[in-house]
Amino acid sequence: MLKLSEELVERIRAHAAQSYPYECCGAMLGTESSGARLVKELVMLDNQREDSPRNRFLVDPADVLRVERAARAQGLDLIGWYHSHPDAPPRPSDFDREHAWPWYSYVIVSVEAGVPRRMASWRLLDDRSRFDGEEIGSDLTAAC
Amino acid sequence: MAVKVMIPTPLRPFAGRQASVSVEAQTVGEGLDALTGQFADLRRHLYADGGRLRSFVNVYLNEEDVRNLQKDETPLRDGDTISIVPSIAGGRSR
Ligand SMILES: [Zn+2]
Numbered sequence: 196m197l198k199l200s201e202e203l204v205e206r207i208r209a210h211a212a213q214s215y216p217y218e219c220c221g222a223m224l225g226t227e228s229s230g231a232r233l234v235k236e237l238v239m240l241d242n243q244r245e246d247s248p249r250n251r252f253l254v255d256p257a258d259v260l261r262v263e264r265a266a267r268a269q270g271l272d273l274i275g276w277y278h279s280h281p282d283a284p285p286r287p288s289d290f291d292r293e294h295a296w297p298w299y300s301y302v303i304v305s306v307e308a309g310v311p312r313r314m315a316s317w318r319l320l321d322d323r324s325r326f327d328g329e330e331i332g333s334d335l336t337a338a339c
Numbered sequence: 340m341a342v343k344v345m346i347p348t349p350l351r352p353f354a355g356r357q358a359s360v361s362v363e364a365q366t367v368g369e370g371l372d373a374l375t376g377q378f379a380d381l382r383r384h385l386y387a388d389g390g391r392l393r394s395f396v397n398v399y400l401n402e403e404d405v406r407n408l409q410k411d412e413t414p415l416r417d418g419d420t421i422s423i424v425p426s427i428a429g430g431r432s433r
Contacts, residue, residue, distance in 0.1 A: 218430055218431070220427070220429075244430075247430075250430045250431050251428070251429070251430035252427075252428065252429055252430055253426065253427070253428045254426060254427035254428070255426050256397040256399075256404075256424040256425065256426050259424060259425050259426060259427060260424060263348075272348065273348060276427050278429055278430075280430075280431040281431070283431035287429070288429070288430060288431050290428075290429060290430050290431075291429040291430065294394075294395050294427075294428040294429055295429070296347075296349040296350070296384065296395075296425055296427075297349050297350070297352070297353070297384060298348065298349035298350075298351075298352060299349050301429070321352075321353075321380070322383070323383055323384070
Protein backbone atom coordinates (compact mmCIF):
# COMPACT_ATOMS: atom_id res chain seq x y z
CA MET A 196 0.00 0.00 0.00
CA LEU A 197 1.29 3.41 -1.00
CA LYS A 198 -0.38 6.23 0.89
CA LEU A 199 -0.60 9.45 -1.05
CA SER A 200 -2.71 12.37 0.17
CA GLU A 201 -5.22 14.04 -2.18
CA GLU A 202 -2.99 17.11 -2.19
CA LEU A 203 0.07 15.16 -3.36
CA VAL A 204 -2.01 13.30 -5.97
CA GLU A 205 -3.14 16.67 -7.31
CA ARG A 206 0.45 17.93 -7.44
CA ILE A 207 1.54 14.90 -9.50
CA ARG A 208 -1.45 15.33 -11.83
CA ALA A 209 -0.72 19.05 -12.26
CA HIS A 210 2.96 18.35 -13.04
CA ALA A 211 1.91 15.73 -15.60
CA ALA A 212 -0.62 18.05 -17.26
CA GLN A 213 1.79 20.97 -17.39
CA SER A 214 4.54 18.80 -18.96
CA TYR A 215 2.23 17.36 -21.65
CA PRO A 216 2.99 16.27 -24.38
CA TYR A 217 6.30 15.52 -22.70
CA GLU A 218 6.82 13.07 -19.86
CA CYS A 219 7.25 14.51 -16.38
CA CYS A 220 9.12 12.86 -13.54
CA GLY A 221 9.72 13.40 -9.87
CA ALA A 222 10.80 11.77 -6.62
CA MET A 223 8.65 10.66 -3.70
CA LEU A 224 10.04 11.06 -0.18
CA GLY A 225 8.42 9.43 2.80
CA THR A 226 8.49 6.69 5.37
CA GLU A 227 7.93 2.96 5.38
CA SER A 228 6.74 0.86 8.27
CA SER A 229 5.55 -2.75 8.19
CA GLY A 230 5.12 -2.71 4.44
CA ALA A 231 2.98 0.45 4.25
CA ARG A 232 4.54 3.46 2.61
CA LEU A 233 3.52 7.02 3.32
CA VAL A 234 4.59 9.73 0.87
CA LYS A 235 5.22 13.02 2.65
CA GLU A 236 7.02 15.13 0.07
CA LEU A 237 7.50 15.31 -3.69
CA VAL A 238 10.49 16.65 -5.60
CA MET A 239 9.63 17.74 -9.14
CA LEU A 240 12.54 17.08 -11.50
CA ASP A 241 13.52 18.25 -14.94
CA ASN A 242 13.37 15.55 -17.57
CA GLN A 243 16.99 15.21 -18.78
CA ARG A 244 16.02 13.42 -22.01
CA GLU A 245 16.11 16.31 -24.45
CA ASP A 246 16.27 13.95 -27.43
CA SER A 247 12.92 12.20 -26.86
CA PRO A 248 11.05 13.78 -23.95
CA ARG A 249 7.66 12.62 -25.31
CA ASN A 250 8.30 9.00 -24.50
CA ARG A 251 11.34 8.87 -22.24
CA PHE A 252 12.48 10.32 -18.96
CA LEU A 253 15.85 10.28 -17.24
CA VAL A 254 17.05 11.32 -13.80
CA ASP A 255 20.84 11.41 -13.71
CA PRO A 256 22.90 10.11 -10.78
CA ALA A 257 23.77 13.63 -9.55
CA ASP A 258 20.04 14.38 -9.19
CA VAL A 259 19.46 11.04 -7.45
CA LEU A 260 22.19 11.88 -4.92
CA ARG A 261 20.75 15.39 -4.45
CA VAL A 262 17.27 13.97 -3.78
CA GLU A 263 18.65 11.35 -1.37
CA ARG A 264 20.43 14.06 0.59
CA ALA A 265 17.24 16.17 0.69
CA ALA A 266 15.32 13.15 1.99
CA ARG A 267 17.86 12.42 4.73
CA ALA A 268 17.87 16.09 5.80
CA GLN A 269 14.12 15.78 6.46
CA GLY A 270 14.40 12.40 8.19
CA LEU A 271 12.70 10.74 5.20
CA ASP A 272 13.61 8.02 2.72
CA LEU A 273 13.57 8.21 -1.06
CA ILE A 274 10.84 5.62 -1.53
CA GLY A 275 10.04 5.95 -5.19
CA TRP A 276 9.49 7.90 -8.37
CA TYR A 277 6.57 9.15 -10.43
CA HIS A 278 6.38 9.80 -14.14
CA SER A 279 3.68 10.39 -16.74
CA HIS A 280 2.64 8.47 -19.83
CA PRO A 281 1.33 10.99 -22.38
CA ASP A 282 -1.49 9.36 -24.36
CA ALA A 283 -0.69 5.89 -23.00
CA PRO A 284 -2.08 3.81 -20.12
CA PRO A 285 -0.50 4.02 -16.64
CA ARG A 286 1.14 0.63 -17.05
CA PRO A 287 4.93 0.11 -17.05
CA SER A 288 6.37 -0.36 -20.52
CA ASP A 289 9.06 -2.94 -21.30
CA PHE A 290 11.46 -0.01 -21.32
CA ASP A 291 10.32 0.89 -17.79
CA ARG A 292 10.90 -2.68 -16.62
CA GLU A 293 14.34 -2.97 -18.21
CA HIS A 294 15.43 0.19 -16.40
CA ALA A 295 13.65 -0.28 -13.08
CA TRP A 296 15.14 -0.81 -9.66
CA PRO A 297 13.60 -3.19 -7.15
CA TRP A 298 12.05 -1.87 -3.92
CA TYR A 299 11.14 1.61 -5.23
CA SER A 300 7.47 2.46 -5.79
CA TYR A 301 6.88 3.63 -9.37
CA VAL A 302 3.78 5.81 -9.76
CA ILE A 303 2.61 6.35 -13.33
CA VAL A 304 -0.10 8.81 -14.36
CA SER A 305 -1.73 8.64 -17.75
CA VAL A 306 -2.34 11.96 -19.56
CA GLU A 307 -4.83 11.88 -22.43
CA ALA A 308 -4.86 14.91 -24.74
CA GLY A 309 -3.44 17.03 -21.92
CA VAL A 310 -5.84 15.84 -19.22
CA PRO A 311 -4.46 13.68 -16.37
CA ARG A 312 -6.44 10.45 -16.02
CA ARG A 313 -5.68 7.20 -14.23
CA MET A 314 -2.81 6.78 -11.78
CA ALA A 315 -1.26 3.51 -10.65
CA SER A 316 1.70 2.41 -8.55
CA TRP A 317 4.01 -0.50 -9.33
CA ARG A 318 6.81 -2.50 -7.72
CA LEU A 319 9.37 -4.52 -9.70
CA LEU A 320 9.52 -8.18 -8.68
CA ASP A 321 12.87 -9.30 -7.25
CA ASP A 322 13.49 -11.53 -10.29
CA ARG A 323 12.86 -8.52 -12.64
CA SER A 324 10.30 -10.56 -14.63
CA ARG A 325 7.46 -8.04 -14.21
CA PHE A 326 5.88 -5.40 -11.99
CA ASP A 327 3.20 -6.03 -9.39
CA GLY A 328 0.52 -3.42 -8.84
CA GLU A 329 0.68 -1.57 -5.53
CA GLU A 330 -2.54 -0.19 -4.10
CA ILE A 331 -2.66 3.60 -3.75
CA GLY A 332 -4.54 4.70 -0.64
CA SER A 333 -5.38 8.19 0.53
CA ASP A 334 -6.52 7.22 4.05
CA LEU A 335 -3.73 8.71 6.12
CA THR A 336 -5.28 7.92 9.48
CA ALA A 337 -4.32 4.22 9.37
CA ALA A 338 -1.09 2.98 10.93
CA CYS A 339 2.21 4.62 9.90
CA MET B 340 43.13 -3.12 -0.35
CA ALA B 341 40.28 -2.82 2.12
CA VAL B 342 37.54 -0.66 0.60
CA LYS B 343 33.92 0.12 1.36
CA VAL B 344 31.09 -0.33 -1.15
CA MET B 345 28.05 1.91 -0.60
CA ILE B 346 24.76 0.16 -1.42
CA PRO B 347 21.81 2.29 -2.66
CA THR B 348 18.53 1.87 -0.75
CA PRO B 349 16.73 -0.26 -3.40
CA LEU B 350 19.53 -2.85 -3.34
CA ARG B 351 19.94 -3.11 0.43
CA PRO B 352 17.37 -5.92 0.73
CA PHE B 353 19.76 -7.98 -1.45
CA ALA B 354 22.87 -7.06 0.58
CA GLY B 355 21.90 -8.18 4.06
CA ARG B 356 20.03 -4.87 4.61
CA GLN B 357 23.38 -3.09 4.92
CA ALA B 358 24.11 0.45 3.71
CA SER B 359 27.75 -0.48 3.06
CA VAL B 360 29.81 -3.63 2.68
CA SER B 361 33.58 -3.94 3.23
CA VAL B 362 35.55 -5.90 0.64
CA GLU B 363 39.18 -6.67 -0.23
CA ALA B 364 40.13 -5.87 -3.83
CA GLN B 365 42.83 -4.34 -6.08
CA THR B 366 40.50 -2.81 -8.70
CA VAL B 367 36.93 -1.50 -8.92
CA GLY B 368 35.93 -4.56 -10.97
CA GLU B 369 37.36 -6.90 -8.34
CA GLY B 370 35.56 -4.95 -5.65
CA LEU B 371 32.20 -5.44 -7.39
CA ASP B 372 33.02 -9.13 -7.94
CA ALA B 373 33.78 -9.50 -4.24
CA LEU B 374 30.47 -7.80 -3.40
CA THR B 375 28.38 -10.00 -5.72
CA GLY B 376 30.35 -13.04 -4.58
CA GLN B 377 29.03 -12.36 -1.10
CA PHE B 378 25.53 -11.35 -2.24
CA ALA B 379 24.70 -13.21 -5.45
CA ASP B 380 21.16 -11.76 -5.67
CA LEU B 381 22.68 -8.36 -6.48
CA ARG B 382 24.00 -9.62 -9.80
CA ARG B 383 20.78 -9.47 -11.80
CA HIS B 384 20.16 -5.88 -10.73
CA LEU B 385 23.69 -4.69 -11.54
CA TYR B 386 24.51 -6.64 -14.71
CA ALA B 387 22.65 -7.18 -17.99
CA ASP B 388 22.80 -10.50 -19.83
CA GLY B 389 26.36 -10.87 -21.03
CA GLY B 390 27.81 -9.48 -17.82
CA ARG B 391 27.97 -5.79 -18.71
CA LEU B 392 27.01 -3.27 -16.04
CA ARG B 393 23.45 -2.06 -16.73
CA SER B 394 23.28 1.39 -18.31
CA PHE B 395 21.39 2.89 -15.34
CA VAL B 396 23.88 1.56 -12.78
CA ASN B 397 26.59 4.11 -12.05
CA VAL B 398 29.75 3.28 -10.14
CA TYR B 399 31.74 6.00 -8.43
CA LEU B 400 35.18 5.75 -6.86
CA ASN B 401 35.09 8.32 -4.10
CA GLU B 402 33.53 11.32 -5.97
CA GLU B 403 34.40 10.29 -9.55
CA ASP B 404 32.39 8.21 -12.04
CA VAL B 405 34.63 5.24 -12.92
CA ARG B 406 33.63 5.70 -16.61
CA ASN B 407 35.88 8.78 -16.44
CA LEU B 408 38.68 6.79 -14.79
CA GLN B 409 39.79 3.33 -15.92
CA LYS B 410 36.35 1.71 -15.49
CA ASP B 411 36.64 -1.84 -14.03
CA GLU B 412 40.42 -1.61 -14.14
CA THR B 413 40.56 1.49 -11.92
CA PRO B 414 43.03 0.69 -9.13
CA LEU B 415 41.98 0.99 -5.49
CA ARG B 416 43.78 2.41 -2.51
CA ASP B 417 43.21 1.41 1.09
CA GLY B 418 40.22 3.26 2.51
CA ASP B 419 38.62 4.10 -0.87
CA THR B 420 34.84 4.19 -1.16
CA ILE B 421 33.05 2.66 -4.14
CA SER B 422 29.46 3.91 -4.49
CA ILE B 423 26.71 2.32 -6.58
CA VAL B 424 24.42 5.19 -7.63
CA PRO B 425 21.16 4.74 -9.55
CA SER B 426 20.02 6.72 -12.51
CA ILE B 427 16.28 6.54 -13.06
CA ALA B 428 14.93 6.03 -16.55
CA GLY B 429 11.69 4.97 -18.15
CA GLY B 430 8.96 5.92 -20.53
CA ARG B 431 5.93 4.65 -22.35
CA SER B 432 6.24 2.12 -25.17
CA ARG B 433 7.16 3.28 -28.68
ZN1 LIG C 1 6.85 4.65 -18.03
